[in-house]
Amino acid sequence: MKTSTKKVSDLIEHLKEISTWVSSVQDLNKLLELIIESAAGVINAKAASLLLLDKKTRMLYFKVATGEKKEEIKEYRIKIGQGIAGHVAKTGEPLLIEDVANDPRWYSQISESIRFKTRSIACVPLKLDNRIIGVVQIVDKQDGSAIDPGDMELLQEFASLAALALGHAQSIEEVRRQNQDLKHELGYRHQLIGKSPALQKVIGDALKVANSKASALILGESGTGKELLARLIHRAGPRKDKPLVVLNCAALPESLLEDELFGHEKGAFTGALNRKIGKFELAHEGTIFLDEIGEMTPGMQAKLLRVLQEGQFYRVGGNIPISVDVRVLSATNKKLDEEVAAGRFREDLYYRLNVVQINMPPLRERLEDIPLLAEHFLNIFKEETVMPHLTISEKALEKMMQYNWPGNIRELRNAIERAVVMGNGKQILPQDLPIASVKPAYPGLQVGLSLEDAINRFKKEFIILNLKQTGGNRSKAAKIMQIQRTYLSRLISKYQIKDI
Template sequence: MKQLKRFPNIQTLRNLSSMFKSTHRGKDKFFQVLLELAVQTVGARNAAILMVDEKSGALSFYLASGDKSIELKEVDIPPGQGIAGAVVESGEPVVSNDVSTDKRWFSLASEKTNTDVRAIVCQPIFLDDKVIGAVELLDKEDGTKFDDDDVETLGHFANILSMAFGVIRGKDQLKNHFDKLQEEYRQRYTIVGESGVLRQCIYQAQRVSNSKASVLISGESGTGKELFAHLIHDRSPRQSKPFISISCGALPASILERELFGHEKGAFTGADSRKIGLFEAADGGTLFLDEIGEMPLDMQVKLLRVLQEESFLRLGGTQPIQVDVRLISATNRDLDKMVQEGTFRQDLFYRINVINLSLPPLRERPEDIPDLVHYFIRKHNPPGQPKPKLAKGLLSHLKGYSWPGNIRHLENAVERAIVFQDSGELTVDSFPFESSDSQIEINVGASLKEASDAFRKSFITNTLKSTAGNRTKAAKILDVQRSYLSRLIKELEID
């Protein structure tokens, strides 16, 4: 008879395992159903789950069947005591069919609930090879003893509990991870400021977000063009799809083509496998082309073709690939003037400039500087350290500066001031500015290129001085890739 009884029990375990994989109920509800099934399967009177406190090592009742669950939550079993404590210490199951003669028996729980217990079977609950608790069954309904089959059956339930706790911990860790990512995303892509001109830009970005029309974001280096690209994407129906960005000025034309369109295996020397391009990776989402004014003319032709046909070929490929991509471009150059000079294609300019969003430089919204300073202090102040105070007159001093590198320049200056301050206060002396009004001497008769090079050399030199020669920080202020800045330094012969 006993063997016949086991077959439905095994089926019950299978059904429970299936329920665990698909259940969307609360975890306590699931564990309660699990205990009830364990009681029914083995034919026990009661069951309980006990968990180890990580700090004290004591065992406490996490959940129990019957009507005594609340009273049991008030009972703590010291480390190593009781039959459950022995199971946790050894990691092995224990059967005791006469607890009155078992020296390991911890009677406080039965006394607390006024319950007479005669027999117990207990199994450890593991998580990553570590015992985190125990599950126990108390007394058989028919008065018989617990046997090896009961130990095995309870072991199956303990395994399901282990899986459940693993999933719960994984979900908690995943939630914490996503919370951190969301906080990092908010810190990185928050648009700070309440000035009228900034609010108007935000309003325009939100208005165009629901459209698929191409957007060209123009503005000086460091004005936050990528922040607005993210804002448009995050407020659009594409927000759950990829946001892919690339700086057109950071890569030579041949590499840029591979990055945008991908390549087939064997397309060129070293192409050992197929690689999808950024257009393909951004399918359904948004592709942000930063520094589009730096894109070579031959690449402009290929980009125009993709925008017109909404398809492309991988490098070395023959099969057209259809994509649905919303394009957002950004530039700190005068593309209209470049079109007139023949360095930027007019047809591409019209294609990417369906909607133009022009961002103001920081000097045109100085009223936002206090909010930005406080934001950057919160962002860059070391964890656990008090935030530095602002000396009297500092904000007026900062608002009076022209900030040639705009918001990136201000952020870099605040970060540097925090690093070097040792008095708990940021003062005017914490922000040693180079004069931005020094004249650049250009001889009459110099070519436009010579004049442009002289300005770029002076501007980059002053930026490098403000970062103590740190090219990575200077590149951030100038809103260019570090590799591109290094090429300019070499080209312009900057010491």
């Protein structure tokens, strides 16, 4: 017995090892099969099986079975409390029954229907975090001997191993799901939406820049997506698995900004109780995004320039130079060249940051992106509410197309959010949008329309104007416009002009 126990413990070690590399749930079936086959082999049983408890139906089903009837047996479901397996699943206690014929708990139907003569059976529970998730059982020994308590112990070991594999697979599945959710979330929320040539050009440039280490300066009005673009550049490049560290240069006074960027040594100043690692160090091998760079004070600009030139810096109060490999992205809504010309921004720093320049176009210059963006934000906010069928009305969309969006995409996002919250829950109407309706000076005189649409809009308004002038008299109106009355009638129905 001793030697066989030794062999078995070797085997178990081996199996445990296998279970650690089970890295995907697809492998789980294989692994469970391997465990159950090994159990049958080591114990020398005629058949072994693993049954799992279906949470919904509260029935046991055969996940894995060995032996000559393994396919047939998989058809069966066993109620909790029914037969030996059902009993073990109910009580959580192992059972060894040497002669099933004399045991009232024996449920003979399955054995009879698959014509498998069973004499003895051993069954142990399968537990995960103290919950019973199924059972493992063996039936009869090959050599006709009785299943003994030693076999039970082995069976118990195999059951623990199977539970381990199941638990492992479950957590992998969970992590994978969380990861997917996160990725979906990140991917979706950080997606740059828009098909306008202006935005597509920006994205194309960003992807090119992503593959280099060149510093890039992103310029654009407030709310145009500069930060989003910086994230895209980081994610699309070889540094994507390293940190992207964001620092808003406008948010902090100079002394704190220096501390944030470079960190400090313990005791560097009163209150510096511990060493602090700065953002430049945190961004090592990754990217640092210096947002609102136009707000940086001249003193800080000088310090930043030194780091960019030398590739190293000191923590505040420190005397060991720290070298970092950091890719620098920066952004501002100021016209930085004008700041340079006015002497408010160092020219040498400007050239360092501005190796590649990307300009985010304002929303009013890419009106064709509005419907897509509106739909995108609607989907985001819909997810947060319980209005799965909410849509945007034609008129609301028209109002959005006519507005000039000084706050750009951020303003559009906020407008949709408000409309989702304040609207009727079915359709977003023009009055739900917190933007002033701006009528174009002439009907059709707006960006984003085809020439044909623009002309049609003008024609419609022009006809209405003339009809109003004549009190709705079509003949008179046609005469003024110098067209046939029948042609006017056709236009009236084409443009769905109501009686005036």
